[in-house]
Amino acid sequence: MTTAALVHVVVSGLATGSIYALMAISLVIIYNATRTLNFAQGEILMVSTFVGWTAMQVLRAPLVVVLIVAVAAAAGLGWALERLVIRHAISATHFDVLIITLGLSLMLRSAAGLVWTHDEFPFPSLFGNRPLAIGPVRLAPVSLGIIGASLALMLALYALFRWTRMGRAMRAVAQNQRAARLMGISVERVYSGSWVLAAVVGAVAGVLIAPVVFLSSKMGLVAINGFTAAVLGGFGSMPGAVVGGMLLGVLENLAPLYLPSSIKHSVPFLVMITILLVRPSGLLGRVARRKV
């Protein structure tokens, strides 16, 4: 295989990987604040992408509006689910909450089917489709756009967690909830904020990936690869989520070149199982949490 073709495959792998990374980040945001997994993450992505798309159909609005509407819908949905459902289970075990989110994901998928049917719809891309030629290498603008937009969002998230009061509060809650309360942090508000933020990240991922995988009630399944990416990187670690996502995307795209093509969908799990056998805490996870 030529180098040019290889570069092409790796770049589209990084594009898929960016989406996995965003999904992994959104799962980790909620996990770090609340210690629960949100199985409805993919369905929040799907519903908010559908809402954005519907706005475009009805209003004949430009594509940027789709993004804004999808993000707003996600924020509203994330906030409402936390406030109306999850908050009431605040004293339930993490396992109970996990089952609740699993139920939410099934409900959201059925509801989406009722409103938008279970068909697949083409979704316009924010980026053009004329391939970009750099020497002999031809790159799809969709791939580059996805990578660029994802990286920009990741940088924004980094800045948020590092330098803003809310971001610092979220990290404090992740480390020690009781101590965070003693700092005057409203842990409940951090819960809400985490759900909203995670949903918004998911919505951006949804709008980015929809042109590639088509818009459908099943597109939320991408969250499974996001989960795999997060475990790969070490669950709870943001840089780990990014590394895990990128690695997964690239391997998934490379594998069919060397192995039977039907293997593609097993790749994430093969990689995850292999890495966890060698490093149970994931690539960037801590072996054991420090106790003070």
Place this chain on the structure above:
Amino acid sequence: MTPVLDVQDLTVYYGKRRALEGVSLTVGRGEIVTLLGANGAGKSTTLRAVSGLVRPERGRIVYEGRDITQAPADAIVAAGVGHVPEGREIFPEFTVLENLLVGGHTVRRSQVGERVDAAFELFPVLGRRQSQLAGTLSGGEQQMLAIGRALMPRPRLLLLDEPSLGLAPLLSREIFRVIQRINDSGVAVLLVEQNARRALALAARGYVLETGRLVVAGPSAALAADPRVRTAYLGLDRARGGAAG
């Protein structure tokens, strides 16, 4: 004058287990009051109830004339109650500076800088180690950080839970000097301490808890002379009390 803190008939359960039963105590303005008792007597629980971490079954907690019994913990911090918890509970993955900044969560943005400077002035070692991860500090430094962090919102009542626990004598003396200095600036202190002798030397008054109930209360001098306190918390018995006093 109304006390800064007025606790009446406080009763707390952990599940079915009773941790506190009918505890009443006050802390006056600018006063240091100590709460003594054996492990599991309910000292920490009392502090946690005041700062809103546990909900009492019965009783009333009034801070500066305001009923805070049912107030959420973050509102109690914002009202001016600082709590340095047992075991320090600093954020190990934050730097020293980030710990202070998160302590200033309720502080107006424009004032955070000067509060950080004040903390460094009180504990110069924290200033020298400001970009070090807090989890790598020594026990004494972590205690200083925990106190500095709790002072960020300029509380008018400071709850201190075992501030000298596990510290070398020299360091714990240093911590007590700082508590005195904080108190001199007008902050009332409710001090839980296993070193009863030192606590009574610092405090004006004290209370003794036994299995969730108050058994003795009074001025420090009276407590230090009380035979029950002497035997149980000062490690003295009547026979050799005079020599060791």
